[in-house]
Amino acid sequence: MALEHTDSLVYTPTWVVATVCFIIVLISLCVERTLHRLGKLLIRKRQDELFAALQKLKEELMLLGFISLLLTVFQGLISRICIPTHLSNFMLPCKKSNIVHPNGTEHYSNPAANNSQRLLFEDTNSGHCLHEGKAPLLPLEALHQLHIFIFVLAVVHVIFCVTIMTLGAARIRQWKSWEDSVRNEIKSKKGLTGGNDAYVHNTDHQDFLNERGAGYWRKAAVVSWMMSLFKQFYASVTKSEYKAMRQGFIKKHYPDDPEYNFHHHVMQTLAVDFKKVIGVSWYLWLFVVVFLLLNVAGWNTYFWLSFLPLILLLLVGAKLQHIITRLAQEVVVERNIHDHEAQLQVTETKRDNHEVHEAAPPVKPSDDYFWFSSPALVLILIHFILFQNSFEIGFFFWILFTYGFHSCIMDKLGFIIPRLIVGLIVQVLCSYSTLPLYAIVTQMGSTIKFKEPFKSSEESTRGPIEASQIQMQSMAKESPQSAQNSEF
Numbered sequence: 001m002a003l004e005h006t007d008s009l010v011y012t013p014t015w016v017v018a019t020v021c022f023i024i025v026l027i028s029l030c031v032e033r034t035l036h037r038l039g040k041l042l043i044r045k046r047q048d049e050l051f052a053a054l055q056k057l058k059e060e061l062m063l064l065g066f067i068s069l070l071l072t073v074f075q076g077l078i079s080r081i082c083i084p085t086h087l088s089n090f091m092l093p094c095k096k097s098n099i100v101h102p103n104g105t106e107h108y109s110n111p112a113a114n115n116s117q118r119l120l121f122e123d124t125n126s127g128h129c130l131h132e133g134k135a136p137l138l139p140l141e142a143l144h145q146l147h148i149f150i151f152v153l154a155v156v157h158v159i160f161c162v163t164i165m166t167l168g169a170a171r172i173r174q175w176k177s178w179e180d181s182v183r184n185e186i187k188s189k190k191g192l193t194g195g196n197d198a199y200v201h202n203t204d205h206q207d208f209l210n211e212r213g214a215g216y217w218r219k220a221a222v223v224s225w226m227m228s229l230f231k232q233f234y235a236s237v238t239k240s241e242y243k244a245m246r247q248g249f250i251k252k253h254y255p256d257d258p259e260y261n262f263h264h265h266v267m268q269t270l271a272v273d274f275k276k277v278i279g280v281s282w283y284l285w286l287f288v289v290v291f292l293l294l295n296v297a298g299w300n301t302y303f304w305l306s307f308l309p310l311i312l313l314l315l316v317g318a319k320l321q322h323i324i325t326r327l328a329q330e331v332v333v334e335r336n337i338h339d340h341e342a343q344l345q346v347t348e349t350k351r352d353n354h355e356v357h358e359a360a361p362p363v364k365p366s367d368d369y370f371w372f373s374s375p376a377l378v379l380i381l382i383h384f385i386l387f388q389n390s391f392e393i394g395f396f397f398w399i400l401f402t403y404g405f406h407s408c409i410m411d412k413l414g415f416i417i418p419r420l421i422v423g424l425i426v427q428v429l430c431s432y433s434t435l436p437l438y439a440i441v442t443q444m445g446s447t448i449k450f451k452e453p454f455k456s457s458e459e460s461t462r463g464p465i466e467a468s469q470i471q472m473q474s475m476a477k478e479s480p481q482s483a484q485n486s487e488f
Contacts, residue, residue: 068150175266323369
């Protein structure tokens with residue numbers, strides 16, 4: 001009868017087992033109750049989109065727990081799979097030092113495995129591979145470290161997404177004063193004219209066309225793209241641009257309600273997109289697999305890959321700014337054609353040339369301004385940028401706490417500092433420039449992104465309590481009439 005291992009669970013004091021289980025269960029219940037109360041709070045505040053994002057977060061946590069369960073259940077089976085020795089020395093993240101013994105045999109030692117972590121039954125699970133002259137496919141210690149890496153990656157991604165969405169939403173809330181001023185201006189015009197045609201804000205609209213659409217050099221593609229590239233670093237969205245895009249959106253989708261709360265709509269669509277961004281899609285997990293495959297010693301994959309999110313972020317920001325420029329240029333071209341036709345039809349005796357110049361038309365949203373006529377592609381790129389940046393930062397901290405700062409897998413100090421600086425730049429630029437740009441520019445598509453129930457301009461400004469009180473009053477007024485109808 002084989003002797004049982006003295007470190008197994010049957011030789012562990014019961015008070016130790018009970019204490020550890022109690023702590024783990026207590027932490028799990030605290031996290032679960034916190035998420036549950038947060039969901040009830042969002043429902044009470046009528047934040048349906050954020051509640052959907054919270055449900056998506058729970059799904060990702062469930063997927064993460066399922067991956068953890070699979071790694072735990074099959075770790076013994078995986079560690080007992082043996083491969084030839086020459087395959088185990090191919091494409092290593094760290095080079096093994098070759099030690100030649102006096103008897104002529106060679107021994108490889110891994111400098112990254114100098115820590116004291118050793119898992120249960122590691123010698124018995126992988127020892128049979130050494131007896132056969134082979135190497136284990138994935139030792140238990142490496143499997144345990146991979147387990148921790150996946151957990152750290154998911155947690156860092158969620159934290160980064162919440163941080164960026166919170167800062168971006170705070171930036172968009174600063175546009176609320178612009179929305180209030182526009183709606184007050186429309187109300188005053190309606191009071192003076194008594195009509196409903198109060199869309200065009202001549203002064204601000206003309207400023208928008210002069211800033212983004214006028215000029216000979218702006219027509220050149222290279223100059224226009226270069227100006228769009230640098231525009232995202234300062235005043236990414238101005239008041240005149242906000243008013244112009246608001247006017248074009250309402251004119252296309254809500255022509256009968258010029259007082260529609262466009263700012264509220266932008267915030268709602270951002271909350272809907274947050275549900276998609278916080279998740280980890282299949283192509284992002286595929287990227288993790290490809291990255292782990294290319295993590296070979298001497299290739300410096302970490303360093304070169306850290307510039308990918310910054311390049312993509314600058315490209316996306318430049319594209320969004322270029323779309324605003326094209327919107328203005330299309331309006332300028334249409335206005336010039338209209339002025340030219342009007343000038344041909346009107347004689348000089350009836351109208352002076354200066355009087356022929358009429359108000360410029362609003363911008364016209366269209367999917368043709370976006371890559372492949374798909375505004376959703378921009379969200380996919382932002383999703384990938386956020387995940388790749390969180391992957392870089394999460395991978396750095398995982399290596400730091402698992403192997404140490406001086407590990408061979410950490411790279412040189414000259415490679416580490418630029419990676420951290422680039423990650424910080426991506427985080428700040430995406431929060432305060434790219435994400436607000438995306439939230440408003442993607443409203444310029446042909447179709448509306450988020451179709452909410454129709455509300456009048458008065459209902460959109462009321463709170464939920466006032467709206468429910470008005471609804472109860474209307475129901476009370478209709479109840480006598482419904483009773484008469486039932487008697488009839």
